[in-house]
Amino acid sequence: MRLAWGEVVGIAAERPGLQRLRVEVDGVQASAVCLPQLSGPCVPGDRVLLNTTAVDMGLGTGGAHFVVARADERGFSDSSGGHIMKLRYTPLQRDVLAVEEAASAHTEALSEADDLGGLPVVCCALHSHVLPVAAAVKEAAPGARVVYVMTDEAALPLALSDAVADMRSVGLLDGTVTVGQAFGGDVEAVSLHSGLLAASSVLSADVAVVAIGPGVPGTGSRFGHGGVAAGEAVNAVAALGGTPVATLRVSFADRRERHRGVSHHSLVALGRVALAPATVAVPRLGVEQASAIGSQLEQAGIWRLHRRMEVEATLPDTRGVPMRSMGRSPEEDPAFFLAAAAGGRAALSLLRRPRGAPEG
Numbered sequence: 001m002r003l004a005w006g007e008v009v010g011i012a013a014e015r016p017g018l019q020r021l022r023v024e025v026d027g028v029q030a031s032a033v034c035l036p037q038l039s040g041p042c043v044p045g046d047r048v049l050l051n052t053t054a055v056d057m058g059l060g061t062g063g064a065h066f067v068v069a070r071a072d073e074r075g076f077s078d079s080s081g082g083h084i085m086k087l088r089y090t091p092l093q094r095d096v097l098a099v100e101e102a103a104s105a106h107t108e109a110l111s112e113a114d115d116l117g118g119l120p121v122v123c124c125a126l127h128s129h130v131l132p133v134a135a136a137v138k139e140a141a142p143g144a145r146v147v148y149v150m151t152d153e154a155a156l157p158l159a160l161s162d163a164v165a166d167m168r169s170v171g172l173l174d175g176t177v178t179v180g181q182a183f184g185g186d187v188e189a190v191s192l193h194s195g196l197l198a199a200s201s202v203l204s205a206d207v208a209v210v211a212i213g214p215g216v217p218g219t220g221s222r223f224g225h226g227g228v229a230a231g232e233a234v235n236a237v238a239a240l241g242g243t244p245v246a247t248l249r250v251s252f253a254d255r256r257e258r259h260r261g262v263s264h265h266s267l268v269a270l271g272r273v274a275l276a277p278a279t280v281a282v283p284r285l286g287v288e289q290a291s292a293i294g295s296q297l298e299q300a301g302i303w304r305l306h307r308r309m310e311v312e313a314t315l316p317d318t319r320g321v322p323m324r325s326m327g328r329s330p331e332e333d334p335a336f337f338l339a340a341a342a343g344g345r346a347a348l349s350l351l352r353r354p355r356g357a358p359e360g
């Protein structure tokens with residue numbers, strides 16, 4: 001870890017919860033991210049303490065300086081009215097008004113809620129699955145309410161996600177919930193379980209999508225990666241009486257053998273971590289790719305517990321929001337995005353009836 005002092009020289013872009021800055025640090029100009037919920041907003045001329053670790057290490061996702069604090073006399077106060085801390089026991093811990101708290105307008109609904117009533121919940125392998133999943137649902141059922149539940153196994157601030165901001169602006173997402181140590185959603189929840197219940201009872205989801213935030217961690221070991229979160233999500237959904245739908249992380253463009261075909265992230269999440277059955281969305285691909293995927297899923301014993309649902313593979317209308325993952329587009333790695341979209345279509349097929357839809 002490295003901290004260094006710098007100066008804000010300009011604001012490149014900003015949206016609720018996030019500022020992208022130009023800063024001068026170590027004698028050169030660089031990009032930095034400010035999360036106003038943690039430090040207060042920055043203005044040009046501010047002297048700022050920066051965490052430069054990710055840039056120093058040459059990381060990709062998250063590879064920017066982050067503002068830790070501002071050295072000025074403006075101060076910063078932003079009380080949420082709640083008493084639940086996120087980023088607990090760190091110098092940046094902040095209060096949020098959790099949906100479960102007594103001060104929340106929804107405390108009564110959440111105190112008794114314990115069942116999702118069959119709500120289809122798409123359990124994603126990566127953050128970049130959220131866009132094709134939501135777009136696939138909205139393409140076929142524009143009135144269906146789609147709610148994203150972000151877990152805390154990767155990025156913690158929801159505001160970091162460009163995709164989520166873009167999806168909200170074009171109506172592909174109807175609400176967001178941040179759970180655990182993640183923060184910045186329309187609703188803050190202490191646990192994944194209560195976050196799922198909030199998605200249903202507070203945000204009136206017809207389909208929920210559970211995924212980690214941007215920047216999946218991975219080590220190449222069997223269980224040392226963010227992909228296990230998808231398996232844990234399956235368990236949580238099943239425990240609450242929901243209908244878990246699993247997306248597969250699929251690629252035929254990734255050079256790493258462990259991510260070729262079906263990624264080991266998905267095989268471990270569904271084959272070892274998930275203890276409850278899920279509907280696994282399998283896209284219909286070309287003969288060679290379909291054969292490779294089928295063989296991997298069979299060898300991993302996925303069908304001993306889970307149910308297979310083959311889904312027609314087409315790219316959904318994202319209303320202009322660009323789809324990318326690991327730096328690749330749908331043209332460069334179509335199977336990846338087709339597999340994710342299949343999860344949305346599978347969930348829609350299991351949806352009983354969108355809230356507010358006419359009878360018959």
